[in-house]
Amino acid sequence: MDTREKDIENLKDYKYGFTTDIENIKAPKGLNENVIKFISNIKKEPKWMLDFRLKAFERFKLLKEPDWQKPKYPKIDYQDLYYYSAPKSMKDKPKSLDELDPKLLETYNKLGIPLQEQARLNGIAVDAVFDSVSVATTFKGELTKHGIIFCSMSEAIQKHPDLVKKYLGTVIPTTDHFFATLNSAVFTDGSFVYIPEGVKCPMELSTYFRINASETGQFERTLIIADKGSYVSYLEGCTAPMRDENQLHAANVELIALDDAEIKYSTVQNWYPGDENGKGGIYNFVTKRGLCKGKNSKISWTQVETGSAITWKYPSCILKGDNSIGEFYSIAITNNHQKADTGTKMIHLGKNTKSKIISKGISAGFSDMTYRGLVDINSKAKNSSNYTQCDSLLMGNKCGAHTVPYIKNKNFDSNVAHEATTSKISEEQLHYCQQRGLNPEEAVGLIVNGFCKEVLQQLPMEFAVEAQKLVGISLEGSVG
Amino acid sequence: MKEQLKIDFNKIQEVSNFSNRDIEIKKSYLNKFIENGFPNRKQENWKFLDINQIISNNISDLSFYNDYSIENKIDPSIFIDDLEHNKIIFINGRVEKIDFSYEDKKQIEIIEDSYTIDKSENNNSLIDLNIALSNKHFKILIKKGYSLKKPLIIYHLSNEKMKSKNINLRLDFELEQNSSLKLIDFFSDYSEKNFMNIFYNFNLDRDAILKNYKIDKSLNKNLKYSFNNIDQKQNSISETFVFSAGSDYFKNEINCNLKGEYSSAFINGIFSLDDNKQHEIRTTINHLVENTKSYQLIKSVLGKNTKSAYQGRIYVDSKAQKTDGYQLSKAILLDETSEFNAKPELEIYADDVKCSHGSASGSLDDNSIFYLMSRGLNYKQAKGLLINGFLLDVIEKITDAEIKDLLKKMIGLKK
Numbered sequence: 001m002d003t004r005e006k007d008i009e010n011l012k013d014y015k016y017g018f019t020t021d022i023e024n025i026k027a028p029k030g031l032n033e034n035v036i037k038f039i040s041n042i043k044k045e046p047k048w049m050l051d052f053r054l055k056a057f058e059r060f061k062l063l064k065e066p067d068w069q070k071p072k073y074p075k076i077d078y079q080d081l082y083y084y085s086a087p088k089s090m091k092d093k094p095k096s097l098d099e100l101d102p103k104l105l106e107t108y109n110k111l112g113i114p115l116q117e118q119a120r121l122n123g124i125a126v127d128a129v130f131d132s133v134s135v136a137t138t139f140k141g142e143l144t145k146h147g148i149i150f151c152s153m154s155e156a157i158q159k160h161p162d163l164v165k166k167y168l169g170t171v172i173p174t175t176d177h178f179f180a181t182l183n184s185a186v187f188t189d190g191s192f193v194y195i196p197e198g199v200k201c202p203m204e205l206s207t208y209f210r211i212n213a214s215e216t217g218q219f220e221r222t223l224i225i226a227d228k229g230s231y232v233s234y235l236e237g238c239t240a241p242m243r244d245e246n247q248l249h250a251a252n253v254e255l256i257a258l259d260d261a262e263i264k265y266s267t268v269q270n271w272y273p274g275d276e277n278g279k280g281g282i283y284n285f286v287t288k289r290g291l292c293k294g295k296n297s298k299i300s301w302t303q304v305e306t307g308s309a310i311t312w313k314y315p316s317c318i319l320k321g322d323n324s325i326g327e328f329y330s331i332a333i334t335n336n337h338q339k340a341d342t343g344t345k346m347i348h349l350g351k352n353t354k355s356k357i358i359s360k361g362i363s364a365g366f367s368d369m370t371y372r373g374l375v376d377i378n379s380k381a382k383n384s385s386n387y388t389q390c391d392s393l394l395m396g397n398k399c400g401a402h403t404v405p406y407i408k409n410k411n412f413d414s415n416v417a418h419e420a421t422t423s424k425i426s427e428e429q430l431h432y433c434q435q436r437g438l439n440p441e442e443a444v445g446l447i448v449n450g451f452c453k454e455v456l457q458q459l460p461m462e463f464a465v466e467a468q469k470l471v472g473i474s475l476e477g478s479v480g
Numbered sequence: 481m482k483e484q485l486k487i488d489f490n491k492i493q494e495v496s497n498f499s500n501r502d503i504e505i506k507k508s509y510l511n512k513f514i515e516n517g518f519p520n521r522k523q524e525n526w527k528f529l530d531i532n533q534i535i536s537n538n539i540s541d542l543s544f545y546n547d548y549s550i551e552n553k554i555d556p557s558i559f560i561d562d563l564e565h566n567k568i569i570f571i572n573g574r575v576e577k578i579d580f581s582y583e584d585k586k587q588i589e590i591i592e593d594s595y596t597i598d599k600s601e602n603n604n605s606l607i608d609l610n611i612a613l614s615n616k617h618f619k620i621l622i623k624k625g626y627s628l629k630k631p632l633i634i635y636h637l638s639n640e641k642m643k644s645k646n647i648n649l650r651l652d653f654e655l656e657q658n659s660s661l662k663l664i665d666f667f668s669d670y671s672e673k674n675f676m677n678i679f680y681n682f683n684l685d686r687d688a689i690l691k692n693y694k695i696d697k698s699l700n701k702n703l704k705y706s707f708n709n710i711d712q713k714q715n716s717i718s719e720t721f722v723f724s725a726g727s728d729y730f731k732n733e734i735n736c737n738l739k740g741e742y743s744s745a746f747i748n749g750i751f752s753l754d755d756n757k758q759h760e761i762r763t764t765i766n767h768l769v770e771n772t773k774s775y776q777l778i779k780s781v782l783g784k785n786t787k788s789a790y791q792g793r794i795y796v797d798s799k800a801q802k803t804d805g806y807q808l809s810k811a812i813l814l815d816e817t818s819e820f821n822a823k824p825e826l827e828i829y830a831d832d833v834k835c836s837h838g839s840a841s842g843s844l845d846d847n848s849i850f851y852l853m854s855r856g857l858n859y860k861q862a863k864g865l866l867i868n869g870f871l872l873d874v875i876e877k878i879t880d881a882e883i884k885d886l887l888k889k890m891i892g893l894k895k
């Protein structure tokens with residue numbers, strides 16, 4: 001058993017902070033119109049928002065759960081879920097870091113997560129250890145000065161209804177696929193970002209700094225709008241292990257970049273992947289889509305996926321504006337019984353649009369990794385180009401690595417190139433590293449980090465360090 | 481269509497003399513086909529080109545009945561002169577002649593095999609249709625250690641009598657240990673708006689070598705589907721080459737099962753399309769044991785209103801360590817209206833493997849054209865030279881020198 005497994009093992013005995021809170025406000029179990037009205041009501045939403053949800057729900061009733069993907073999972077009973085659960089009461093939460101399991105702290109330290117973030121991750125009121133109020137206000141003040149709106153979705157619906165109304169559902173409409181539509185109907189909260197014209201956001205935005213937000217639920221919805229000539233870099237997800245039972249996580253993320261705007265969206269996902277027998281873990285069925293609406297706009301997705309029992313997501317770019325650029329950098333690592341079916345879609349609609357896809361997959365143990373991607377060059381997308389590279393690394397003969405690219409080129413001015421390789425870490429490379437004094441595990445870590453470097457260097461600085469360590473931790477115990 | 485199918489099926493049974501057992505088997509396949517119908521884009525394999533739609537757009541009154549009792553006249557002018565060869569001649573789906581005059585008769589057996597069970601276990605309704613409606617099919621057995629002296633050319637001919645018909649053909653080949661066969665499928669049509677469905681089953685024993693060249697060059701308005709199932713034992717080699725150009729629609733499916741160690745499969749293909757043609761090659765290579773190898777190279781040159789698709793799948797079983805698999809598809813789009821689709825797929829369950837694929841598509845390189853024109857060629861010549869060079873790459877992969885020459889002449893790469 002590797003150390004991470006031990007951590008998880010220990011957490012099972014960990015009695016504080018993770019027990020269900022009796023004081024939770026929950027919507028009645030099940031999925032029906034009343035539950036949706038309940039959610040909308042408790043969040044005091046305006047009528048148009050409720051209509052949006054109900055419209056999605058109407059459509060949802062007609063949809064069938066997709067089953068074409070590679071990772072199969074036991075059927076989810078959508079009537080057996082709670083669709084709204086308010087944050088746990090502070091009462092049951094640990095009061096300070098001292099009360100936390102030392103093993104958990106050790107994992108955090110390995111990842112190099114800052115103290116205050118560790119605290120937040122465990123629901124400790126940050127001000128107990130760290131003066132968050134001042135931090136929060138400093139950031140808030142700085143952002144407001146630039147006219148940047150950065151708040152929770154619920155708050156945005158109340159305070160900036162015009163913007164939400166104008167953009168929500170324009171990239172992922174209520175008539176989209178099964179999970180996206182489900183999200184449209186029942187989403188609880190998420191982040192809302194608006195960067196005004198010509199503003200370069202002075203800092204990396206991340207959910208962590210959004211102090212005023214409540215903890216996000218299983219159906220979160222994020223909307224980021226970069227107005228003309230603006231720039232924003234957004235970091236999503238916590239890098240610490242979130243521990244939970246088999247749970248559906250169906251988020252929707254919409255990005256909209258207007259003329260000359262650029263959005264950089266980075267994710268480091270490390271949800272609970274289940275134990276070594278594949279029991280438990282998160283089903284991460286997320287819909288992420290960006291629309292390069294304006295000319296010369298750019299959207300760049302970077303993801304490091306190491307967690308979740310099943311990951312099933314395809315962050316996409318719709319390159320509508322002329323000269324727009326879409327990028328996708330991904331590392332997906334699966335170990336034990338994890339399954340990942342991930343990739344991207346690049347839809348070229350405008351002229352001179354460019355896209356680049358770099359995907360690195362690593363599978364170990366009994367896991368299964370699939371890269372599934374679509375490059376679609378429309379007949380009007382003159383002079384467009386795409387470059388795709390997807391490499392897979394296999395460790396052991398019980399795991400699988402698959403590549404399923406779809407390439408559609410309808411324009412004779414455009415170039416599409418695709419390359420993929422699958423191999424294992426060669427004995428020579430390992431031997432070389434070991435000769436120089438590394439133990440086998442370190443050697444694998446080094447080689448894998450080298451393999452992933454192209455993607456890792458796309459991440460913002462502080463994230464990159466964490467991600468690098470995460471790569472090592474995820475593969476612990478998979479050698480030999 | 482269902483009623484028509486049943487009527488035509490009964491009509492075929494009346495004029496043929498199948499055993500009761502055969503009729504039962506055929507009936508069960510017919511029912512399977514009636515249940516599933518022609519494949520459509522909802523099925524993953526038919527995503528790019530939907531045969532159901534193509535048939536209903538092109539042949540509104542498809543009939544499934546063929547009278548195989550009427551003899552057709554063989555026109556010898558169609559034969560390939562440059563190459564001495566054995567012949568099997570199909571005219572309108574009827575076997576008119578089987579001629580192995582160059583070979584040792586004792587070493588080749590032609591079995592009128594009426595047992596129709598499909599061993600490939602494909603969920604393919606076109607194979608169901610083929611088994612249900614095909615005429616008596618032959619099995620050609622090449623005995624141990626025998627290599628055919630001359631290539632075998634199968635002529636697929638049709639004349640103007642055929643219209644809006646479905647023709648189903650099936651041939652089985654059994655290559656015993658250390659035997660070899662060179663097989664050319666030559667398509668020449670004087671008919672239009674027919675749907676031809678061809679199903680070949682190859683069984684390669686140890687050390688056997690199969691070379692199959694499919695040449696669809698003469699322009700015609702027929703729709704064609706061809707399925708090759710190749711089972712390979714230890715050390716056997718299969719080479720498949722597809723020249724896909726003439727028909728309005730042609731889909732070649734090649735399913736290769738590498739069941740013996742050190743067996744290898746090579747698939748090379750050319751799409752050279754113009755004027756509303758829609759062609760597809762779909763390959764599945766199943767690497768099932770250790771030390772097997774596969775190589776695929778597909779190139780397309782696409783003119784006005786054309787569409788080509790390449791779906792290649794390499795499957796590597798967890799037992800199949802030391803697999804070497806390679807796929808490459810390239811396309812040149814010559815017109816605004818041409819379209820290229822690819823789905824090169826890798827499904828790998830073993831770690832000590834070397835598998836890669838590549839795909840590239842785009843227009844002709846302007847710099848190359850400029851280079852050639854600056855040396856005195858006109859635009860058309862420069863373009864032609866570049867395209868020929870692009871395609872020659874695939875032709876050069878052909879391992880049989882005689883047939884390589886023949887193909888070069890046919891395509892106009894050599895005088």
